[in-house]
Amino acid sequence: MNASEVNKKWVILQHEIAQSFDMDLPDLKVFLFLIGVQELGKGPQTFSKREKEELMHIANCRLFSAMGFYELKGLDEQGWPHWELIKPIPNYTLLEQELIIKSLIIDYFQELNVI
Numbered sequence: 034m035n036a037s038e039v040n041k042k043w044v045i046l047q048h049e050i051a052q053s054f055d056m057d058l059p060d061l062k063v064f065l066f067l068i069g070v071q072e073l074g075k076g077p078q079t080f081s082k083r084e085k086e087e088l089m090h091i092a093n094c095r096l097f098s099a100m101g102f103y104e105l106k107g108l109d110e111q112g113w114p115h116w117e118l119i120k121p122i123p124n125y126t127l128l129e130q131e132l133i134i135k136s137l138i139i140d141y142f143q144e145l146n147v148i
Contacts, residue, residue: 034136042139049147061131064138068092071145072114087113096137097122 034042047058050067059067069088070077072095080088094103094116103116125133 034139036132039132039136039139043135046139046142046147049142053147061134061138062089065089065092068095068138068141073112075112091116093134096134096141099137099140100133 050056050064051058056063066085066088069085069090069092072091073088091114094105094114097103098105098116102118102120102122104119106115106117108114
């Protein structure tokens with residue numbers, strides 16, 4: 034997808050999620066949190082600030098696994114997934130990072146048939 038396509042699909046996805054969760058348009062952090070909760074697989078619950086940060090890390094690992102950067106190693110005793118970096122992520126510019134993450138999020142939600 035080129036930048037224009039990503040941005041168009043991003044807006045559509047934002048509206049879909051905002052409508053589904055009856056919320057304002059979500060930003061990248063909200064999407065990462067939602068993906069982290071989905072990947073944890075324990076349903077909605079209250080999370081501490083540290084757990085929210087860990088959920089966003091899980092989301093990043095899951096998203097970048099699609100590009101071959103991370104591999105799922107397994108679950109810990111509490112059922113939290115743990116990922117291993119298997120090749121270094123290039124030093125993308127901030128704009129490149131944002132575009133890549135948006136594109137990966139779009140792909141993730143397309144796999145779930147949300148968009």
